[in-house]
Amino acid sequence: MSPMNPMSPMRTGPPRRTRRGRDTARHAALGHNGTVRRLASPKVTIQTRVMLAILLVSCVALANSGALIWILGTQGVERGIDEQLRAERAQLRVLADDGLNPATGEPLTTPAMVVETYLRRTVLQPSESALGFLDGKATWTVPSQVRLRPEKDAELLAQIAPLVSGTESVIETVRTSQGTYRVLVVPVLEEGQPVATLVHVVDMDAATASLRRTMLLYTAAALISVALVAGLAWFAVDRLVRPIEELRRAAESIDERDLTSRVPVRGRDDLSALAETVNRMLDRVQRAIEGQRELLDDVGHELRTPITVIRGHLELIDPTDVADVRQTQELTLDELDRMGVLVNDLLLLAKSAQAGFVDPAPTDVAALTDQVLDKAQALGDRRWSLDARAEVVVLLDAARMTQAWLQLAANAVKYSEPDSPVSLGSQVEDGNLLLWVADRGIGIAPEELDTVRQRFGRSRTASQYAPGSGLGLSIVQNILSAHGGDLDIDSVLGEGSCFTLRIPLGLEDVPDPHPEEQTPP
CATH class of the missing domain: 1.10.287 (Helix Hairpins)
Incomplete structure (x- = not known):
């Protein structure tokens, strides 16, 4: 039977671009007035990019796993076939060395009898077949019920012809247009007798059919897995990037007319x-x-x-x-x-409302109290006194806190009579540093306590008593806010007021290491 001639492949190449096609593309890129238009690129969201990355990683991982399974599977099949062929070769040599027919006990006197007897006794799998050669010519074949017929593949016979004529046992892979074969060639030699050769052929395509079916199932499972990963990933990525979309919408919604939009905070990631x-x-x-x-x-x-x-x-x-x-x-x-x-x-x-307005540094509160008292005495003729002095080192901006404290002292002078008592002091209470100024001035009505905290806010009594802009307490409040504190006001109309700067203490605030050097209150 003549070998099948391979079909010559058709020659393909890139399609030729006609002049009309080039002109069409050129006009598509130009506007009606001949100017070049910038083609709008499609918008790719971060969710799409993350999804593509997940799918790409999944496909690469599954493809690598499939390739590894295929390589290891084919290697395992080849090792098994080679072990089987080596066992066949050993059995043939044992038969030749014994020189007896196992079934009849008759002697096997020639190599031809050895090969013929072996072919009759051998049991073949569906993917196997065998031939017997005598002096290089195919002489014996297996029964007709065996599906694999190597004698009908002229290319196979042509490629193993040099091996059949040799004197060495060989195991090789032979590829023809009809398939791929693993071939065992075992010559049986005896001096003075024609050379008889056993050729055992294994169809590799048939041997790996089970592996290919497994790979088809793996491919189907991989596609289903990729689809499941895509669905689950789309849901997970949508939840993951939702805060980013909320960030974008919040940033877009912020303008001079709407400053209240905020991003919802979910979780702790x-x-x-x-x-x-x-x-x-x-x-x-x-x-x-x-x-x-x-x-x-x-x-x-x-x-x-x-x-x-x-x-x-x-x-x-x-x-x-x-x-x-x-x-x-x-x-x-x-x-x-x-x-x-x-x-x-x-x-x-x-x-005072801007970031960086204060520059906190470790400050000795006792020394700061004495300094503020000395400076306050120059603000007016009052009976100044010190109520208490906190022996503690606190992280705060001494200059700004002095400014706020003196502003309260100046207000006490402005809204009190000469030679009236004004006291100030400092102490630590319930995790807060308290700095206060108390006077016996005009006081503030309870319903006006919120008013005096506002910009340009002044009580009716204060407006009649002394001029002012009403910005002093706003500046004090901003200085305290920069320190994380607040302003407490305790006042009785006609009796006086006590303004307290309340500053929370942090872990960095430590007691004064030398309290004995300070003057006790």
Whole structure:
């Protein structure tokens, strides 16, 4: 039977691009006026990218596993076939050495009788077959019920012809157009007799059929697994990236008209920490923008009146009247001085709401108390006294805290009578550092305690008693807020007030290592 000639493959190549195709592509990239248009690239979401990465990793892992299973499986099949062929070769040699037919006990006197007897006795699997050669010619074949017929594959016979003519036993792989074979060639030699050769053939394609079926099942299972991974991953990734989408929406919704949007915080993972960080950033943005608005409102509201007053007097001034000029000059300078104080307070208030306004450092509270008392005594003729002194070292900005403390002392002087008692002190209570100023001044009505905390907020009694801008307590509150503290007010109308700076102590706040060097209260 003549061997099958392989079909020559068709030659393929890239499609030729016609001039019309090039012109169409060129016009598609150009606008109607001949200008180049930038083609919009499709938007790929992070969820899609993560999904593609998961699927790619899953496919690569499954493909590598399948390849490893195939390689190990084929190697195992080949080892098993080689062991079987070596066993066949050993059995043939035993038969030749014994020289007796196991069935009849008759002697086997020639190599041809040995090979023929072995072929008759051998049991073949469906993927196996055998041939017997005498002097290089195929002489014996297996029964017709054996499916594998190597004698019909001319390419196989042509490739094993040199091996059959040799004198060495060989195990080799032979590939033909009809299949791949593992071939055992065993010559039986005896001096003076023609050479008889046994050829045992194993069809590798049939031997690996079970492995291929296993790989088909593995491929189907892998595809199902990839589909399941895709479904589960889509659900998991959707939950994973949902905070990122919420971050994006919150960032897009923030503008000058809406500063209240925040990102929901769920869980305690990295995305939750990111959401908290973004919320803190949005808090700072909100405070900054609201501070700008308040500053503009305050400047517009508070400076409009003195500017109107100055303009009105300048318009009505009589240049020929020296007294009128002098009076207008004094009034104008007084209004400008008030405007200067107001602008300085507004600037300080705006700075106090910004990050980095305070620079905390370890501070000896006892020494700070003595310094503030010394400075406060220069604010007015009052009977100053020290109530208590805290012997502790606290992490705070001494300069800003002195500023806030002296502001309370200045208010105590402003709203009390000369030679009235004013006391201050410091102590640690319930994990808080308390710094206070107490006076016997005009006091504040209970319903006005919230008013005095507001910007430009003043009680009715204070407005009648002394001039002021009403920004002092706002500045004090911002300094305390920067330290994480708050302002407590205890006041009785007509009897006096006690303003307390309450600052929480942290782990870094430690007792003074040398309390014996301080003067006891």
